[in-house]
Amino acid sequence: MSGAAHTPAPGGGERRCGFVAVLGAPNAGKSTLVNALAGAKVSIVSPKPQTTRFRIRAVLVEGPAQIVLVDTPGIFAPRRRLDRAMVGAAWGGAKDADFALLVVDARTGLTEAVRAIIARLAGQRRPVWLVLNKVDLIPRERLLPLAAECNALLPFAETFMVSAQKAQGLERLRARLAEAVPPGPWMFPEDELSDLPNRMLAAEIVREQILRQTHEEVPHHATVETEQWTERADGSARVDCTIYVARPSQKAILIGDGGARIREIGRRARAELSQLLERPIHLFLNVKDRPGWDEETGRLRALGLDEEEG
Known part of the structure; x- marks a missing residue:
């Protein structure tokens, strides 16, 4: 751990730091989003679902704020012991975070898997933000109805529309993350991108x-x-x-x-x-x-x- 509480960050401003869990169904684009926000490759990505198998922390610095993004496995109905451990890792990442981002593939929308995740998030007390991803792949007129449908199931504290692949809409998300994490000392050295050995x-x-x-x-x-x-x-x-x-x-x-x-x-x-x-x-x-x-x-x-x- 570096620094003391309420110490100035490089370039001025009070230090802030927080953990943000990145949740979603398999293939929602969580790892692509984390890599795009971090500006470097932290998690592996592929077109296949269930690519991420365990929690990976990506460290993002935005002004005086250090944002620790917790990339989690996709949440799905588990069958094998490996599956159960992966889903457990995802919910464990959410449990320890200051707030969560629910990443939804805008193309597939409100699937049963997404509805099940929202239902469980609704029973928790931490703030949840909605991130509609891959918005470049669907007509724009479908986005607002989809956002409204999701917010009807769970009133999200914030809603964002992004394309992680094309790096669209990420500046606003980064800025809001930096504002939302609580005041406090940074948890990782300035030049550290990930906790992955x-x-x-x-x-x-x-x-x-x-x-x-x-x-x-x-x-x-x-x-x-x-x-x-x-x-x-x-x-x-x-x-x-x-x-x-x-x-x-x-x-x-x-x-x-x-x-x-x-x-x-x-x-x-x-x-x-x-x-x-x-x-x-x-x-x-x-x-x-x-x-x-x-x-x-x-x-x-x-x-x-x-x-x-x-």
Whole structure:
């Protein structure tokens, strides 16, 4: 923790700091919104639902305010132990926050999943803001009726219409976030963008490439763990990751003909990690089939998940 309460922030003004949970159904664009607000890649993104599996804190500085955005997994009806842990992580993030942003995909609107989330939020006492995302993809005349329909279910403290992908409408949201967080000391150093350790960042970047380069059942039955991180004298690092899948057939798909797919996953992940960390990364991938990994307590804890209820 840095500074004392009510100390001036860089550039003047009383310091403010608060935690904001970013909630929504899968594929609402929560991680894209968090990355756009933070101005840097903090969470992995893909077109597939349930990309985010655990809470990630992104640190955003706006004037004298430090806003800690808590990116959470999409909330859905859980089936596996992994699913239950992900949904628990989402509601746990909301429980500890000063207020919450409910991100709704404007294209799909008020689905049953969104209605269920709103119903649960209505029973809580913290302020909730509505963020209609992907507004660039639908006719503008549909936006006000959708906002009114959502506010009829829960009177939101604020309503925003944005396109995270196109960075539209974000300046007003950033400014209002900065005004709304309470006075108090900053929780993170000025130059810190996220609380995600490098070992978990490496695993997530590899998993993002699995999501982008494989289809059907493989992405949701794969997890990645960084087994070893070795610093080298020349400033580079060797990173060894293991990819676990549920079945031998999924292992074969991931490896590809003659190892072509796993090499491409490694090549793209290595390039992105080197860019994000601003130094050479030597990435080595191993694939193992481990049936039932998504029901194992040890594997879930390695992902930063517990079966908590928010």
